[in-house]
Amino acid sequence: MSKKLKVELKNLTKTFVTNKNDQVKAVDNINLTINPGEFVCLLGPSGCGKTTTLRMLAGFEIPTSGEIFIGDENVANLTPDKRDTAMVFQNYALFPHMNVYDNIAYGLKLQKLPKSEIQSRVDKILKLMKMEDFAKRVPSEMSGGQQQRVSLARALIMESGVLLFDEPLSNLDAKLRLHMRDEIRKIQKQVGISSIYVTHDQEEAMGLSDKVVIMKDGMIMQVGSPREIYQKPVNEFVAQFIGRANILDGKIVGKKGDNVLLDVHGVIYETEKTTGHEVGESVKFMVRPESFKLGETDFKAPVTKSVFMGSHHEYEVELFGKIFEISENNPMRKVTIEVGADLSFSMDPNSIHILEKE
Ligand SMILES: Nc1ncnc2c1ncn2[C@@H]1O[C@H](COP(=O)(O)OP(=O)(O)OP(=O)(O)O)[C@@H](O)[C@H]1O
Ligand SMILES: [Mg+2]
Known part of the structure; x- marks a missing residue:
């Protein structure tokens, strides 16, 4: 169903200028490769540049310098709709007045696809997410976990090459977070889509990732499998941050x-x-x-x-x-x-x- 694209960040930098004219280097010359189908977590303390990196991938921020390759294309300066990404947000960002079906179908309607195709794709995703029984409900009639599933379905249905997540589980209670983490991993494996997931929860990163990226002050400290990061941290910061x-x-x-x-x-x-x-x-x-x-x-x-x-x-x-x-x-x-x-x-x-x- 997905295209499994490779993603490459090359010398990527983002400097914000505040309204007091101070310069903030949110992302400082990072290089990173996400292989096709890989699940990669960006992990680090508050303010280390995770969201900024993800927003540049999505096209909500334009890099100060550097390149972002999705597949073979440098998308660094393209608007969000011109790149092959879909994003799952922390606050779900569902349309409150639309039911689950319409929320999920929304992106396909914008693409003016035939009604029959929309119907069959939404049905397929609802089945994948085990949400068939919820199609007619509106967001306020569902739990946080169910809403987040709809939000994931809405991103998956676009059949993009890359799925982006910004702390999607942080509004859920501990038990549900654990459950949703496993769901996300299972569905990502099933669909095979390249995924980049931002979190500051180290257990979440360990439990989800093929590869963990530890960031600090806009820079990458270490990239490795959860095992490498835990057992062989390169420095004291990484050692203390994980466990x-x-x-x-x-x-x-x-x-x-x-x-x-x-x-x-x-x-x-x-x-x-x-x-x-x-x-x-x-x-x-x-x-x-x-x-x-x-x-x-x-x-x-x-x-x-x-x-x-x-x-x-x-x-x-x-x-x-x-x-x-x-x-x-x-x-x-x-x-x-x-x-x-x-x-x-x-x-x-x-x-x-x-x-x-x-
Ligand atoms: N629009 C902006 N203008 C100025 N500075 C910004 C802007 N957006 C982010 N920053 C700064 O850039 C740095 C990185 O912010 P970012 O949101 O990427 O951090 P984060 O790792 O996602 O943190 P958190 O875990 O708290 O969400 C921070 O110092 C932040 O204050
Ligand atoms: Mg953030």
Whole structure:
């Protein structure tokens, strides 16, 4: 049904001039490729340039410089109706006085397609979205999740080459958000349309994406699969932004094949090397809270926090002037260690990730 187009951003920059004549570089020379059929999330803190990037893709903003290729065409200066994109908005943006059927059919009516074709395409989408029973309802008669499904249907029916989403689930409650996330992913896979999805919810990005793009201050920090971004963040910003991370100091004291020997306050760990580091160098490395082994004796420190979280138990210990966050999954009959008592632990060498130099 879709055309599966490749999207390329080349040296894309957007500088806004405010009414006080200040210049704001919202997007700063970014380069990004979205392969045909791929689902890519733009993720980053508020103000990092996600929406601006998406709006340039849609044609609602014209770039200050750079190129946007959709398929083989540079669309950077074309109006929204001249490019092969469809957008799903945060606030659904449905027409309140039209029923579901007419909302979905709207774009096709504008194209003046024959009534019979419109009917069959709307019916097909309603079926795909499992919304056949809602065709006659108006938006105010539906839940937020149902409205968002209509909004997705309205974008899908245009059979565009690229689907754009700007925080489409942020108005929904947590449970519905989870459900809609799975629906979106399922339908996107079924339809195969190249998709770019903006969110500042890291779990959403992890759960949806083939590829996550981490942005900060208008720039791209890292592009990778959810696994790469979580396990091998390039720097402290990415490590801290995705999940929880302990950032610790160590020193590279030797090499062993493709690995390095890392001295962590007198304990030597053999771990995977990151490019650009030499023997003798002090480095920062990351260990996730779940990557400690409790009960082992490399380190020992007093517990400053001990909280039962259901699926896991969260500890904090103070050592070498830092707070270590340690989490242990929760099989039953495990002894928990209370605040004030000592916790003994080591790190899993396979889960140590040395950060690149900044
Ligand atoms: N029309 C505008 N005029 C001036 N500055 C703007 C304009 N639109 C956005 N900006 C600025 O550009 C930067 C990026 O904004 P953008 O909306 O792209 O961020 P975002 O990553 O989508 O953030 P959020 O997560 O809060 O939605 C911000 O500093 C913002 O203040
Ligand atoms: Mg935004």
